[in-house]
Amino acid sequence: MYFALTDEQRALAETARDYLADRFDLTAVRAVFEDTAGDGHPAELWKAFAEQGWLAVLVPEENDGIGLGLLDAQVLARAFGTGAVPGPWLPTVLAGEAVRLAGSPAQRAAVLGPLAAGELVATVALRAPGGSFDQSGVGVTADAGPGGARLTGTASPVEYAGVARTAVVAAKEPDGGIGLYLVDPASPSVTVTALDTYDGTTRLGGLVLDGATGERLPESNAAVLAELNRRGAVLTAADLVGIARAALTRTIEYDKTRVQFGRPVGGFQVIKHTLADLHVGVLMAEHAVLYAAHAVDAELPDAELAVAVAKAKAGDAAQRATAAMIQYHGGIGYTWEHEAHFFYKRAKRLVATFGDAGEHLDRIAALSIDA
Amino acid sequence: MDLTFTPQEEKFRSELRGWLDANIPAAWRDPGFWRTVPDDEGFELRRDWERRKYEAGYGGIAWPTEYGGLGGTPGMKAIYDEEMALARAPLSANGLGLTFLAPTVMAIGTDQQKRDIIGPMLRNEVIWCQGFSEPGAGSDLAALRTSGVLDGDEYVVNGQKIWTTNAMHGDKLFALVRTEQGSEAHRGISMLLIDMHQPGVEARPLRQISGASEFAEVFFTDARVKASECLGGVGNGWKTAMMLLSFERGASGISQYATFRRGYDEIVAAARRLGRDTDPTLRRELASRLVELECLRYHAMHVLTQVEQGRDLGSESSITKLQWSEAYQKLFETFDHLLGLDGVVTSPVEDLDLASLQYEAFWTRSVTIWGGSSQVQRNIVAERVLGLPR
Numbered sequence: 001m002y003f004a005l006t007d008e009q010r011a012l013a014e015t016a017r018d019y020l021a022d023r024f025d026l027t028a029v030r031a032v033f034e035d036t037a038g039d040g041h042p043a044e045l046w047k048a049f050a051e052q053g054w055l056a057v058l059v060p061e062e063n064d065g066i067g068l069g070l071l072d073a074q075v076l077a078r079a080f081g082t083g084a085v086p087g088p089w090l091p092t093v094l095a096g097e098a099v100r101l102a103g104s105p106a107q108r109a110a111v112l113g114p115l116a117a118g119e120l121v122a123t124v125a126l127r128a129p130g131g132s133f134d135q136s137g138v139g140v141t142a143d144a145g146p147g148g149a150r151l152t153g154t155a156s157p158v159e160y161a162g163v164a165r166t167a168v169v170a171a172k173e174p175d176g177g178i179g180l181y182l183v184d185p186a187s188p189s190v191t192v193t194a195l196d197t198y199d200g201t202t203r204l205g206g207l208v209l210d211g212a213t214g215e216r217l218p219e220s221n222a223a224v225l226a227e228l229n230r231r232g233a234v235l236t237a238a239d240l241v242g243i244a245r246a247a248l249t250r251t252i253e254y255d256k257t258r259v260q261f262g263r264p265v266g267g268f269q270v271i272k273h274t275l276a277d278l279h280v281g282v283l284m285a286e287h288a289v290l291y292a293a294h295a296v297d298a299e300l301p302d303a304e305l306a307v308a309v310a311k312a313k314a315g316d317a318a319q320r321a322t323a324a325m326i327q328y329h330g331g332i333g334y335t336w337e338h339e340a341h342f343f344y345k346r347a348k349r350l351v352a353t354f355g356d357a358g359e360h361l362d363r364i365a366a367l368s369i370d371a
Numbered sequence: 372m373d374l375t376f377t378p379q380e381e382k383f384r385s386e387l388r389g390w391l392d393a394n395i396p397a398a399w400r401d402p403g404f405w406r407t408v409p410d411d412e413g414f415e416l417r418r419d420w421e422r423r424k425y426e427a428g429y430g431g432i433a434w435p436t437e438y439g440g441l442g443g444t445p446g447m448k449a450i451y452d453e454e455m456a457l458a459r460a461p462l463s464a465n466g467l468g469l470t471f472l473a474p475t476v477m478a479i480g481t482d483q484q485k486r487d488i489i490g491p492m493l494r495n496e497v498i499w500c501q502g503f504s505e506p507g508a509g510s511d512l513a514a515l516r517t518s519g520v521l522d523g524d525e526y527v528v529n530g531q532k533i534w535t536t537n538a539m540h541g542d543k544l545f546a547l548v549r550t551e552q553g554s555e556a557h558r559g560i561s562m563l564l565i566d567m568h569q570p571g572v573e574a575r576p577l578r579q580i581s582g583a584s585e586f587a588e589v590f591f592t593d594a595r596v597k598a599s600e601c602l603g604g605v606g607n608g609w610k611t612a613m614m615l616l617s618f619e620r621g622a623s624g625i626s627q628y629a630t631f632r633r634g635y636d637e638i639v640a641a642a643r644r645l646g647r648d649t650d651p652t653l654r655r656e657l658a659s660r661l662v663e664l665e666c667l668r669y670h671a672m673h674v675l676t677q678v679e680q681g682r683d684l685g686s687e688s689s690i691t692k693l694q695w696s697e698a699y700q701k702l703f704e705t706f707d708h709l710l711g712l713d714g715v716v717t718s719p720v721e722d723l724d725l726a727s728l729q730y731e732a733f734w735t736r737s738v739t740i741w742g743g744s745s746q747v748q749r750n751i752v753a754e755r756v757l758g759l760p761r
Contacts, residue, residue, distance in 0.1 A: 001446055001679060002373040003672035071372060252757050267760035272753035273746070279757055280693050284666035291669045294372040309665045312658075362651075364658035369639050369648055 003290070009075050016079035019048065024085060026339045032086045033200030033342060040086050040203035041121070041163045049089060050118025059096055063112035069297040070231060074238035074289055081242025081350075084342040086201045088121050088160035090239070094232050095122030098168040098180050101227060102220035107182065111166065123164035125155030125183075125207050126229065133229045133355045135178055135222050140209055142171035142179055142216075150211045151181060161185060161192050161205025169207070169214060170225050178222040181214030189213070199345040230307045233354040234296060237289045237307075237314035240350050244282045244314070244321040247343045251275065251325045258330075271328060278321050285310070285317035305367050308360040315351040315360075322347045374672060380446045384454060390427055391458040394420075400459045402637075402727040410584065414540045418464040422495045430493045431473070438477055438489050445678045449671075452626035456633075467536060468492045468499030472545050475615040479603050488564075500567070502532040502546030502589060503612065510747050512547070513556045513609065517591060519548040519563060521598065526550060526563060528571070528594040534741065538574040538587035541567050545615075547608050560608030562615075564600040571595065581733035619688065619742070624671025627695050631664050634702060637728060642709045644723050653709050660705050663698035670694055686755035689748040696738040697745065703732040 005013070024045055032040055049055050057073050059065020073093065080089060092115060099111045114120040128139020140153030151171050158167065169183045185192050189212040195204045217224075252275060255266030265271055292310035295303040322344040326333040333340040351357065376384070398404055405413055424430065433448040434440020441447070454460075463469060469492065476488050491497040508515040517530025528548055535544070544565045551559030565572065571594030576584040603611030639657065642648040674691060677684055706714065706728060713719035717726050739745045753759045 001376060001449075001672060001675050003669070003676045004372075006372075252759065256759060264760050269750070272757075272759050273749040275757060275759065276749040276752035277693075279752060280690050283690060284663075284670060284694060287669035287673055288662075288666055290372070291672075294374070298372075300374075305665070309662050313662050313666060358655065361655040361658035361662075364661055365654040368635070368661050369643075369654060369657065 003287075005071075005075065005290070009072055012072065013075045013079060015052065016054070016076055017082065019052065020079060020083040020085060023048065024083065026084065026342065029084050029086065029201060029342060030339075036196075036200065039163050040200075041088060041160065042086070045085075045087055046118055046121075049087070050116075053116075054089065055092060055096075055118050056116035058093060058100065059112045059116040060100065060108075063100075063108055063116065065112060065116045069293070070234055071290070071293040071297055074235060074293045077235040077238035078242035078245075078289070081239035081244075081346070082246040084201050084243070084246075084339075084346050086203075088123065088163060090232075090235055091123035091159040091164065092121055093235070094124045094228060095164075095166060095168045097231055098124065098217060098220070098224070098228050099182075102180055102217035102224045104218050107215070107217060111182070120166060121160065121164050122166040122168065123158055123160050124168045124170075124228065124232070125158045125161070126168075126170045126225065126232075127156075128154045129156050132359050133233070134359075135225060138170045138172050138178060138225075140169055140171040142173050142181065142214065144174065145211075145213075147213070149179070149181060149214050149216055151183065151209045151214045152211055154206065154208050156206035157195050157197070157204035158207050160203055161207055162194055162203055167207065168217075168228075169209070171214070178220070178225050180217045180220035180224060180228075182217065183207075183209070183212055183214045187212055197349070199349040201342055201346045202349065229354055230296060230304070233307050233311040233360075234289065234292050236350050236354045237285075237292065237310045240314040240318040240347060241282065241285050241289050243343050243347050243350070244285060244318040247318070247321040247325040247340070247347075248275070248278050248282055250339075251321075251328045255328055265328075274324060275328075278317075278324055281313075281317045282321060285314040288313045305364060308355075308363040308367070311355055312357050312360040312364070315347075315357055318347040319351055376446050376450060377444075380444060380450055383443070383447050384450045387429060387451060387454050388458070390424075390429065391454060391460060394423065394427070395458055395460055399461065402459070403724065405461070406583075406726070406730065410539070414464060414537075417461040418495045418498070418540075420461055421464055425493050425495070431469070434473070435477070438473075438485070439493050445675060449625045449675050452623055453629050456626040456629035464537070464540070465492060465495055465498055467501045468497075468545075471501065471615045471618050472499050474618045475611065476602065478614065479611065481599075483599070484564075484602065497542045498537060498540055500535050500538050500541035500544045500589070502535060502544045502565070504534045505531060506533055510744055512612075513560075515547055515549060515560070517546065517548050518552065519550040519561065519596070520552065521550070522595075524598050525595045526598060528563065528565065528591045528596060530591050532589040532591075533577075534586045535574070535589050536585055538567075538589050539576055539584070541574070543567060544572075544589065545602065547612055550605060550608075557609040559606060560612075561605050562602045562608045562611045563596050564602060565591075565594060565596045569594060579733070580736065581730050583730075617685075617688075624667050624674060624691060624695060627699075628664060628668040628671060631667070631695075631699050631702060634699075634728070634731060635661060635664060638702070638706045638709060641706075641723060641725060641728065645710065645713050645719065647709055647711070647713075653705075656705050656708060660698070660702045663694070663701065667694050667698055686751050689743070689751040690756070692743060693745060693748045693752070700735040700739055703728075703735045706732055 056065040057068050061067040096115045127137035131137025142149045167183045169181045173179050189210050191208040193206045197204050258265050288310040292306040295306040325340045431440030432443045432451045436442040505515050519526035519528045548563045550561040571592045573590045574587045577586045
């Protein structure tokens with residue numbers, strides 16, 4: 001029995017944390033957060049991601065990647081949550097996963113090498129407004145045209161749609177199935193609209209396709225879409241766990257030194273008990289993300305349940321911890337100048353990304369009540 | 372990550388499973404069985420069964436062989452606990468002795484104590500009770516007042532203990548007694564090993580909200596105990612008790628998951644029988660209970676890993692206690708929400724007997740109190756894990 005990260009995985013976490021603390025701290029995050037007209041994609045940071053191999057982690061070695069698993073990737077996602085780090089890491093990595101899982105050898109060669117090297121920013125467009133993160137939420141249809149598939153419909157919100165050079169678009173097909181297509185967002189039949197969002201640690205956009213050409217990933221189907229959504233949910237849960245831990249740690253440090261009524265407020269039992277419960281919740285969420293990542297890597301029979309548990313638990317922990325961060329900093333925590341709102345807003349967005357709590361609880365119910 | 376057990380551990384599992392299959396009577400697997408048997412008779416059945424289990428080689432799984440144990444790995448102990456839960460094996464008649472007292476004796480007992488205590492305990496010849504809490508010393512255990520005054524080579528003990536498990540069937544009691552008169556708080560306490568079969572010791576059962584009487588009060592009126600029957604040295608009782616309580620670790624979470632998950636499945640089955648398994652709000656509530664149970668299972672694997680790596684868990688065991696006890700209690704709150712008025716009666720419809728689940732629901736109100744209440748555990752987590760000021 002070994003339920004823990006390996007030394008290598010721990011070293012990876014440390015490298016990521018140290019780099020971010022050193023080179024991209026919350027001051028740098030704030031610059032991106034407040035530059036609402038900017039693309040939210042700092043070039044220096046991306047270059048570092050590529051140099052460190054953080055974009056190559058899931059890319060197979062034959063495509064010039066490192067060929068590690070989701071357990072390794074979640075180490076990075078967690079570090080990015082801890083630092084509230086902007087940039088298109090998650091959508092790029094997931095687009096790579098789609099190509100790895102369902103692409104032809106030629107597509108894999110064309111996409112994965114440049115992606116691992118940091119030369120290709122990509123994204124995934126898997127649901128329409130109002131949709132859930134499954135087959136039913138897909139808002140694009142594919143029709144067979146004379147020169148290949150033509151895609152029509154909407155996908156939104158799409159992370160970093162504005163800077164991605166390739167989008168993996170999920171589409172309903174004439175036979176009732178699902179296909180994944182590589183689409184060039186710059187093509188004339190695709191309209192990309194920047195979407196305003198309160199979370200300045202990312203950039204979101206909408207895609208409207210009007211007969212756009214798409215290059216089908218030949219092995220794609222509904223099961224691959226489900227697998228992609230599962231992987232997205234695990235990495236999002238890892239980011240949430242990173243957020244939750246950062247919010248809790250920062251709150252504890254503050255409440256150890258903030259004096260009211262002649263003593264540190266962290267000594268008051270009502271605050272201690274809340275923080276203790278939060279710690280238990282965040283720790284359980286950390287366990288759940290580790291287990292889910294491993295369950296997907298090892299194709300354990302309860303992988304689907306584990307992913308839903310991890311996403312539901314991580315979202316809950318992050319929501320509570322970031323709300324507590326505001327509350328237990330008092331008035332200062334409610335100001336724009338304080339960093340609490342970076343974590344709070346990022347958590348709010350990610351809680352709803354790749355399935356909100358309701359969707360995942362419904363899945364858990366279906367797996368455990370109806371089975 | 373490697374969530375598998377070794378081939379030797381899996382071999383142990385299959386042999387143990389075979390033995391349990393052959394040696395647990397079918398009637399015992401009925402969840403209501405133990406409530407149909409009178410207390411005394413049930414206790415003797417358990418005592419005898421456990422002795423046979425020991426004779427078959429399944430006692431003291433992770434204890435050194437020199438003490439009559441199996442010398443097994445922490446993984447084997449986890450497997451043992453899980454298989455016992457899955458097979459609905461009866462609860463140990465000597466749980467407090469086996470879990471707490473025996474490892475403490477192995478660590479700090481005298482040679483005489485090692486000889487006198489461990490073997491008879493394994494064979495269930497001596498049933499051990501724990502005498503810690505008092506009416507005036509619950510969460511604040513150091514406020515205890517039961518006194519022991521030296522008279523020749525014996526202590527004369529006066530006072531009262533409470534919440535004593537198995538006291539009505541117990542033979543001996545490891546008790547915290549204030550042996551230094553006038554001492555306060557943690558000082559001046561000794562752990563005495565008191566014979567319960569003497570005129571100065573009287574046990575009276577306490578009836579709980581479930582109607583059962585697992586606990587009792589124990590009164591000492593000039594009870595006598597030899598000065599040599601002190602564990603860990605005179606005046607060292609607090610230190611000895613802290614060491615003793617630290618042995619509640621390992622991977623009990625894996626077996627708790629097995630038990631609680633069965634509760635979850637039984638609750639779901641009852642709801643289905645009443646057509647109450649389709650309400651979307653209640654389904655989500657149930658699912659959120661399962662989230663906590665699954666987290667308990669993952670946490671148990673984390674704990675087992677730490678034990679196998681030789682790390683000291685220390686105050687982390689308070690996290691484990693909070694997770695299992697709160698999750699278990701909330702699961703049974705959902706039982707009430709799911710079944711509504713039908714959950715009030717023992718058998719709302721034919722072929723559905725809720726007695727065991729109702730009993731368990733009452734039991735869950737106790738788990739956030741005994742062994743350190745949730746409030747005490749939160750203080751420990753806040754102060755010793757998070758470093759918040761006292």
